[in-house]
Amino acid sequence: MNKQSIIRLSKYKNTLQRLKTLGFVKVFSDNLADALGIRATQVRKDFSQFQITGNKRGGYNIDDLLERILRILGKTNLQKVVLVGLGNMGTALMHYQGFEREGIQIVAGFDIDPAKIGDDGRIPVYAMDNLGDFITKNRIEVGVIAVPDIAAQRALDILVASGIKGVLNFAPIRLRAPEEVPVTNVNLVQEIENIFCLINAARAE
Amino acid sequence: MNKQSIIRLSKYKNTLQRLKTLGFVKVFSDNLADALGIRATQVRKDFSQFQITGNKRGGYNIDDLLERILRILGKTNLQKVVLVGLGNMGTALMHYQGFEREGIQIVAGFDIDPAKIGDDGRIPVYAMDNLGDFITKNRIEVGVIAVPDIAAQRALDILVASGIKGVLNFAPIRLRAPEEVPVTNVNLVQEIENIFCLINAARAE
């Protein structure tokens, strides 16, 4: 229901998976709160929202808890995404190991540059013309946009028209999407600007 | 004062720069609100917080407004940053054009891998051993961490010990830093997980 709590859900998951490798069997709201730097009440409130219950006195069973969270996060299956745009950022994302490790698979890349099209044996790269069809045929739910600003809205329109359900956008521009298609923006220039701004603000105090 | 309003400040800046290229001379709180998808009162409240005033009836002069905002954002000078870790993400950031365009300059990269050390004529890459000295000597204020999880805390410690003022961290791990050094995290796996989660939540409703 609440976007913040969904983000925390993903963090609980990571913490739980680590605790599990350490041999932990149960966990208390207090433990998770410490790990995330929040309050224990918040943890219990979050779980309450998703109808996750624990045992008074006994905390939460990690296996049960993880299963519930993974189901809520939609992680019971492999999560397939397509990548649109193979510039610097796109290429880095393509090679980034972290996704596979978390059950996220980039199944195909798309670019207008013919030189980038082909299959190096890992992830195939197709021409932009094939984007719509690919999404429809393979029922892809999530697309990542890593094209230049000017091409971003066009890319999004194709994704939406082909039935995409959600988008992660790296182009530093506000995209127009129908309400039912969530678009999350990652703007790296802005992130760095914010840090300088925080530094400046601290200096001014 | 408020982190949200600082982030918006950066967005106002982008919008204003675009309006300026279109030949606009003045702008109303309503215009900026539309551009950011927020309310006009919020825009005026933000400006009020930073002691930016406009003209009743006449809106805000774009040049004046931009100058004020750029000063608050610390954009009067070139913003120098160092990049620690030249894996996929680090390399992509190194080649990303968007920073230079906004007055952000990656002045050096650092990596443990000797094969990555050198100077291709654009941005020099040094051994990790030189990181601390470089920051101190060049009075670098912001560092970007793009090393693997396990190396991230160590990298941060060096940055902090050398007097860094703020950090952007791509390692998917919570780093411990002194309170006065803001650390902003970008976690791409988490961003994609959140999208899937939003999709799932929508389906459940």
Add this chain to the structure above:
DNA sequence: TAGATTGTTAATCGATTAACAATC
């Protein structure tokens, strides 16, 4: 039982928005 932990209700806090006086 005594102590510890959950789950929920009520209070608090902070950020956004509505309302409106000031004024160009």
Add this chain to the structure above:
DNA sequence: TAGATTGTTAATCGATTAACAATC
């Protein structure tokens, strides 16, 4: 002047936290 827009105060909203009853 009439109309439009700013700047601020007060109301609202949503999210976090404190308090505490339930109970293992």
